[in-house]
Amino acid sequence: MGAEEITLAAFLDRSHSIAGPGFSRWLVPPAALCIHLCIGQAYAFSVFNKPLAQLLCSMQHACPPATEKAISTTPGDWTIASLGWIFSLAIVFLGLSAAVFGRWVESAGPRAAMFASASLFCGGLLVAGFGVSIHNLPIVFLGYGVIGGCGLGIGYISPVSTLIKWFPDRPGLATGTAIMGFGGGALIGAPLAVALMKQYSSPTSNGVSATMITMGVIYFIFMMVGVLLVRVPAPGWKPAGYVAPTTSAHMITTRNVTATEAVKTPQFWLLWAVLFLNVTAGIGILGQASLMVQDMFAVTAVAAAGFVGLLSLFNMGGRIFWASMSDFMGRKRTYMIFFGLGAVLYFLIPWTKNIGSLGLFVLICCIILTMYGGGFATIPAYLRDMFGTVEVGAIHGRLLTAWSCAGVAGPVLVNYIRQYQLAHGVAKSDAYSVTMIICAGLLVVGFICNYLVKPVDEGHYVAVGAAEAAT
Amino acid sequence: MAIEKTDPSLTVKLLLAWLWVGIPLAWGVWVTLNNALKLFQPPAA
Numbered sequence: 001m002g003a004e005e006i007t008l009a010a011f012l013d014r015s016h017s018i019a020g021p022g023f024s025r026w027l028v029p030p031a032a033l034c035i036h037l038c039i040g041q042a043y044a045f046s047v048f049n050k051p052l053a054q055l056l057c058s059m060q061h062a063c064p065p066a067t068e069k070a071i072s073t074t075p076g077d078w079t080i081a082s083l084g085w086i087f088s089l090a091i092v093f094l095g096l097s098a099a100v101f102g103r104w105v106e107s108a109g110p111r112a113a114m115f116a117s118a119s120l121f122c123g124g125l126l127v128a129g130f131g132v133s134i135h136n137l138p139i140v141f142l143g144y145g146v147i148g149g150c151g152l153g154i155g156y157i158s159p160v161s162t163l164i165k166w167f168p169d170r171p172g173l174a175t176g177t178a179i180m181g182f183g184g185g186a187l188i189g190a191p192l193a194v195a196l197m198k199q200y201s202s203p204t205s206n207g208v209s210a211t212m213i214t215m216g217v218i219y220f221i222f223m224m225v226g227v228l229l230v231r232v233p234a235p236g237w238k239p240a241g242y243v244a245p246t247t248s249a250h251m252i253t254t255r256n257v258t259a260t261e262a263v264k265t266p267q268f269w270l271l272w273a274v275l276f277l278n279v280t281a282g283i284g285i286l287g288q289a290s291l292m293v294q295d296m297f298a299v300t301a302v303a304a305a306g307f308v309g310l311l312s313l314f315n316m317g318g319r320i321f322w323a324s325m326s327d328f329m330g331r332k333r334t335y336m337i338f339f340g341l342g343a344v345l346y347f348l349i350p351w352t353k354n355i356g357s358l359g360l361f362v363l364i365c366c367i368i369l370t371m372y373g374g375g376f377a378t379i380p381a382y383l384r385d386m387f388g389t390v391e392v393g394a395i396h397g398r399l400l401t402a403w404s405c406a407g408v409a410g411p412v413l414v415n416y417i418r419q420y421q422l423a424h425g426v427a428k429s430d431a432y433s434v435t436m437i438i439c440a441g442l443l444v445v446g447f448i449c450n451y452l453v454k455p456v457d458e459g460h461y462v463a464v465g466a467a468e469a470a471t
Numbered sequence: 472m473a474i475e476k477t478d479p480s481l482t483v484k485l486l487l488a489w490l491w492v493g494i495p496l497a498w499g500v501w502v503t504l505n506n507a508l509k510l511f512q513p514p515a516a
Contacts, residue, residue: 024481030488037492181492187499225491293510303510310507313500362510 012227014109019231025166025239027229032159032178034226035114038219039121039155040185042094043312045087045144047190051197051206053078055135058206078137086128086145088407093149095404098157102397103259105154110162110230117155118223124148125216133209144212153400155223156182160380161393165233168389169242172331172381176323179377183316187309189215251332251453255461256388262395265456267386270449274335275379276402276409277446281342282372283410284439285365286311288418288432295428296353297361307362311369318370319377331382332453338371339447346440350433376403386456413438 010016057063057074105113127143159178167174196214200207238244245254262268285292289311290304299307326334345364352361379399384392414435421431 022478022481024485026485027488030492033492033496037496181496184496184499187503188495191499191502222491222495225488229488299510303512306507306509309503310510313503313507 012108012112012115014107014112014232017109017111017231018234019237023231025233028159028163028166028231029174029177031110031114031226031229032163033181033184034223034229035117035155035158036178036181037185037188038223039117039152040182041189041193041215041219042087042090042148042152043183043186044189044193045090047193048208048212049080049083051208052083052132052140053080054206055132055208059204076135082137084411086140088411089141089145090149090152091407092404093146094152094156095401095407097150097153098397098400099153100397101150101154102157102394103391105157105397106161106259106391106393109232110158111227113154113158114223114227114230117151117158118220118227119151121148121151121155122216122220122223124151125212125219129209129212129216132212153397156400157393157397159230160396161389161391162230162232164380164384164389164392167239168244169239170324170327171384172323172325172327172378173320175380176320176377179323179380180316180319180373182376183312183319183373186312187316190309192218251330251455252385253388253455253461256390257386257395257456257460258462259391259394259398261460261462262387262391263398265460267453267456268395268399270453271379271382271386272399272402273449274446274453275375275399276406277442277449278335278338278342278372278375279403279406280410280413281346281439281442281446282369282375283406284346284414284435284442285368286315286372287411287414288435289365292432293358293361296432297356297358299358307365310362311365314366314369315373318373321370322374323377323381326378326381331378331385332450334374334378335382335450336447338375339443339450342368342371343440343443343447346436346443349436350430353429386453388461390462 051058054063054074054077056077060074063074101113124143124147127147128140129143131137131139131141131143160175163174163178164171193211193215196211197207200210200214245252257265289308290301293299293307294301294304322334322338329337345368348364349361352358352364380392380396383395383399387395417435417438418431421434422428
């Protein structure tokens with residue numbers, strides 16, 4: 001047993017995952033996707049909301065037809081509002097764990113980090129499944145929100161710096177591919193959960209607990225393939241034909257800043273604001289997409305669900321598209337487009353309702369969602385440009401606290417403004433105009449923050465010899 | 472984009488690795504696209 005433990009520890013160690021001769025760097029993006037396609041299931045967690053709110057009534061065959069306000073009338077069944085905390089907790093712990101464990105991820109290497117992510121995320125699903133089986137909400141919070149959330153954070157950053165080191169010539173493409181997987185995870189997680197719940201449902205259960213446990217096992221196996229595949233490049237490795245720049249370009253440094261030092265720079269906090277504002281504005285659409293299209297264009301709930309799915313597709317596609325484009329356009333210019341074009345598009349959304357154009361509304365929302373996803377996917381390469389490669393994963397981890405804050409601020413902004421307007425007699429179909437204008441305003445602030453990003457001051461860089469030792 | 476080594480076993484490994492992640496992703500995209508089409512279908516009478 002002791003020998004096995006030593007073997008596993010050795011296998012996970014960074015020094016044992018250095019690529020040998022003949023290894024192809026194109027094996028690393030699928031390794032990263034193994035992790036991100038699984039942890040991206042978090043975006044599809046809402047598929048469990050209604051079944052979780054009907055656990056007791058489904059045992060008594062007494063579930064009423066669900067409405068927005070009354071999912072279940074059985075005493076003791078969980079409310080949608082309380083279930084909303086599961087996802088919020090997961091996103092908060094995603095940011096916290098990425099910030100706290102970022103440096104460990106850098107030092108332990110991607111294999112150990114991916115293994116930890118798989119154990120925590122899938123273990124969290126098992127604990128949540130157990131919590132559901134005994135109808136104990138705090139255990140579900142602990143399982144999916146806290147333990148699973150830590151798996152999300154460690155998994156999200158685990159392949160980032162490795163990909164940047166394997167693809168110094170195309171860092172945007174490389175990290176965009178991985179982070180596209182997080183968007184794609186929802187496309188797999190939602191239909192998989194629906195299919196499993198259908199499979200496990202019985203006259204006395206809607207199958208949520210068994211579905212969560214099964215998904216935990218399936219995802220663990222899937223993620224282990226990533227653990228087996230991933231490698232770090234040997235010291236000094238570079239792609240064939242690639243000549244590393246010897247001097248820093250205007251917005252791309254060849255030097256390095258540590259994570260501890262990075263948080264002392266205005267550049268870090270400007271990029272924090274850039275991510276926070278882009279995500280908060282994106283949630284303005286994502287958080288109310290289904291209700292918005294139903295209220296503004298009187299489409300059915302089924303059609304609205306299709307609209308949400310379409311947004312997920314563009315969210316995913318935007319990640320690889322914009323991150324790849326940023327390799328050619330530059331990161332700062334890419335975010336200028338996100339914020340400039342985004343602000344105009346948000347202003348146009350109320351107008352699409354006035355002219356009754358569903359097609360234009362869908363087109364605008366889809367473009368906005370590509371930029372929402374693109375904002376996530378381009379930020380690691382932006383950080384690499386500003387702070388170098390040595391601790392980019394740890395710096396990225398700390399920056400993800402912006403996502404946690406946006407994950408709380410975004411829904412609050414959206415829900416409270418809508419409720420306030422409805423309470424003051426605004427028609428349902430017009431209740432989104434103010435939110436859209438506020439989102440456009442947020443993007444204008446983001447535009448200014450991004451405009452203010454300048455190269456890091458000399459005093460923050462690591463001495464050249466120290467940086468080489470760290471790599 | 473070219474593979475750096477042309478070792479056949481490496482090519483097979485690459486193919487399997489990309490299929491491992493590509494197949495579930497393609498399935499998810501297919502299911503989502505089918506659901507998205509409902510947005511543009513007229514409601515049933």
